[in-house]
Amino acid sequence: MDMRCSLRDISIFVAAYEERSFTAAAERENATQSGVSQHMRNLEYMLGVQLFLRERGGVTPTPAADSFYRNCMxxxxxxxxxxxxxxxxxxxxxxxxxxxxxxxxxxxxxxxxLDRFLQEAPNVNVRITESYSASLTQTVQAGELDFAIVPSGSSDTGVRGQFFVRTPEVLVSRASGELEPLAPVCLRALAPFKLVVPGGDNIRHHTIESYCTTNDIRIGQLLELDTMLGTLDFVAHSDWMAILPAVMMAEDGGHRALCVNPIVGPDMHVDLMLIEPIRKPMSPLAARFADLLKQEAQRVSATWNTESLRLVKPARPVAVAPGR
Amino acid sequence: MDMRCSLRDISIFVAAYEERSFTAAAERENATQSGVSQHMRNLEYMLGVQLFLRERGGVTPTPAADSFYRNCMxxxxxxxxxxxxxxxxxxxxxxxxxxxxxxxxxxxxxxxxLDRFLQEAPNVNVRITESYSASLTQTVQAGELDFAIVPSGSSDTGVRGQFFVRTPEVLVSRASGELEPLAPVCLRALAPFKLVVPGGDNIRHHTIESYCTTNDIRIGQLLELDTMLGTLDFVAHSDWMAILPAVMMAEDGGHRALCVNPIVGPDMHVDLMLIEPIRKPMSPLAARFADLLKQEAQRVSATWNTESLRLVKPARPVAVAPGR
DNA sequence: CCTCTGCCATCAGGTTTTCCGATTGTCCCC
DNA sequence: GGGGACAATCGGAAAACCTGATGGCAGAGG
Structure with a gap:
């Protein structure tokens, strides 16, 4: 269709229609009478329809103009x-x-x-890819990600890494279990217990294993689950437990179905890294997003270190009721 | 609001959005790549928003473009x-x-x-004014009407008149009365009867009076009503009768509530005139409308003359059952 | 009857916008 | 490092646009 018609034509037409006078329309639209006259002549020619009857004292719209006017509005x-x-x-x-x-x-x-970022930068296309460290590192390496957050200890070939945040590890079990929510626990006191861990190619798998070995914690049974949603659901409905970064738990202990306990004797924690492609420096937008992420991660982690927990709860014995 | 934006801008934007490429959009819109580029730059400047990210292999729309696109469509x-x-x-x-x-x-x-005329000339503003002969003549004289149809016999000062159509007069009474629908009646046979007539300043008033006088018809009672709708309703619900031009009755006898009878002995009819302002000749449109009116009026009148009625109904006595 | 006024159409001109072709710059891929 | 695909930019030509002046027309008023 012919797009010769501009919105200016349309609004001039509307003015002429309403004023029933080209002169008045010209005034209203900051134009001259002759300009309006030409515009309307062109419009009529383009539509192949007469829109106005030129009469003494002004113009009167034809039925065609009535129809066109409604649509133009x-x-x-x-x-x-x-x-x-x-x-x-x-x-x-x-x-x-x-x-x-x-x-x-x-x-x-x-x-x-996300909430905060999109509010201050609504015209940015944000794309989040969720995956595990190995896959993320690879994608960053390929330059397809602006940056990624992974557990430290990953092989960092072809990427630049920097410390992101340290977050405590917490023990997660079902809410109806024997542990008192939020109370620090010593894993050795619970042993032997059933533990869900990520698969062997996941960094966290090794971290957890070496912690247990170092601190002489005997594990009753080990189950490798590589699905986070599945792990949470399984833990919530069985007597299996999981060791997870505190940064993923809500401050209030999270789901009603889960019991969360900081791990002490010794404290257990994981360091997260921010990795980015070697060549290009991070864009300001990515940097801003990383900054917001870091702030929030730090805030959540802080609520889970044993110091702050002691502040909100009266001191209690470090070792807890007998395991199992 | 700024109307610098033409529909061309919008359709180019739509093309670029859908193609995700200025080059492809240019092709689709019969323009050049440089033209599209300039259009989009202007549009972005005008809106104060970046619409596309220029990237390797084309452009990708921003969230702002997503929003704008929906509205542009x-x-x-x-x-x-x-x-x-x-x-x-x-x-x-x-x-x-x-x-x-x-x-x-x-x-x-x-x-x-009206139906026929508006179908062949939809872009014409048709205005119909209903009134009585005196008023119509005056308005034609003032040049405010293209033409008018009035009963002949009106004073025709300041207007040009020509014969329009001859239509029989018919007697109209209530359907539940004593007359047989469509049967010709002789008024003298009905006398004295109650008659509704227009007011004394109406041409038809005199026409009817002189017909009765000439043919020695005695009228029982006379009522002057200057409202056509009121007359019809009154006649339909009382034993009063009216004498009206056949051209206003439907061929099938009209309303179920009315009984219509052609008047014979002698036949009674009225001639209608078309009057127009002296100065200007009739416009082609007005002439066409008058022509259609005449055709239809002739057609309807023809169905009411006594000849054609005899064709559809077997012959019957001219004078009918005793009046009252 | 003539003039005066208000309205629209038209015209000629200058100005702005639009459009195009060519060129440049950038990025990626080979 | 060269080539290809794409967008940005630039300069000039073409088109569109706007304007001020002029003319025609129809009423109003003297």
Whole structure:
């Protein structure tokens, strides 16, 4: 269809229709009478329809103009709406970021960060890829991610890494178990217990194993589960337990179905790293997003270190009731 | 609001959004890549929002573009609708006509004429004014009507008149009365009867009176009513009768509530005139409308002359059952 | 009857916008 | 490092646009 017709034509037509006078329309639209006259002549030619009867004292719209007018009002209305809607993005710079996160981060930290980020940068396409450290490292290496958050200890060939946050590890068990929620526990006191761990190719698998070996903790039974959602559900409905980063638990202890306990004797924690492609420096947008992530991760982690827990709860024996 | 934005901008934007490439959009819109690029730069400047990220292998829309796109599609949709709707009027020449008619014409003849006329000339503003002969003549004289149809015999000062149509007069009474529908009646045989007539300043008042006088018809009681709708309703619900032009009755005898009888002995009829302002000749549109009116009026009148009635009904005595 | 006024159409011109072709710059892939 | 695909930019030509002036027309008023 012929797009020779501009919105200016339309609004001039509307003015002429409503004023029933080209002269008045010209005044209203900051144009001259001759300009309006030409516009209307072109419009009529383009539509192949006479829109106005030129009569003494002004013009009177034809039935065709009546029809066209109704539709034009709608066109202008929708156009104004489009303008208004788009201003929502006006202040924000445009861009896109693609971030890789482990499930520990996506489960609890991501949501408020997304909220905040999209509010201050609505015109940015945010893409989050959830995966495990090996896969994330590889994707970063390929330059497909702006950055990723992974547990430290990953092989870091082809990526630059920097310390991101230290978060305590916590023991997660079903809420109806024998542990008192939030009370620090010593794993040795619980042994032997049933433990769900990630698969052998996951960094955290080794971390947990070496902690137990070093501290002479005997594990009753070991189950390798490589699904975070599955692990949580399984732990919630059985007497199996899991060791997970605190950063993924809500401050209030999270799901009603789960019991969360900080691990002491000795404290157990995991360091997370931010890795990025070697070549290009992080974009300002990615940097801002990483910053928000870090703030939130630190905040959540802080609520889980044993110091702050002691502040909100009266001191209690370090070792807890007999295991099993 | 700024109307710098033309529909061309919008459709180019839509093309670029869908193609995710300025080059492809240019091809689709019969433009050059550089043109598209400039259009999009202007659009972004105008909206104050970045719409595309220029990346390797094309462009990718920002969230702002997503929003704008949805609204733009609507704008184009409504615009296309406006174009389509207006083509309905394309073949017709524009104009306006203002016609004055007596109630006899508007009640039955007008409707099919309007239908036909608006179909062949939809872009014409038709205005019908219903009134009585005196008032119509005056308005024609003032040049406010293209023409009017009035009973002949009106004073024709300041107007040009020509014969329009001859239509029989018929007697109208309630359906539940003593007359047989459609049977010709001789008024003298019914006398004395109760008759509703127009007011004394109406031509028809005199016509009817002189007919009765000439043919020695004694009228029992006379009631002057200057409302056509009121007359019909009154006649339908009482034993009063009225003498009306056949041209205003439907061929099938009209309302179920009314009984219609041609008047014979002698036949009674009225001639209608078409009057127009002295100075200007009738516009082609007005002439066409008058022509259609005449055709329809002739057709209806013809069905009411006593000849054609005898064809559809077996012959019957001319004088009917005793009046009252 | 003539003039005066208000309105629209038209015209000629200058100005702005639009459009195009060519060129440049960038990135990626080979 | 060269080649290909794509977008940005630039300069000039073409088109569109706007304007101020002029003309025609129809009423109103003297």
């Amino acid at each position: 709608e066109v202008l209305r929708v156009y104004a709406l489009a303008r208004r809607d788009v201003t929502r993005f006006a202040k924000s710079e445009a861009g896109e970021i693609h971030v890789g996160l482990m499930p520990s981060i996506t489960s609890r930290v991501l949501s408020p960060v | 609507e704008v184009l949709r409504v615009y296309a609708l406006a174009r389509r709707d207006v083509t309905r009027f394309a073949k017709s020449e524009a104009g306006e006509i203002h016609v004055g008619l007596m109630p006899s014409i508007t009640s039955r003849v007008l409707s099919p004429v």
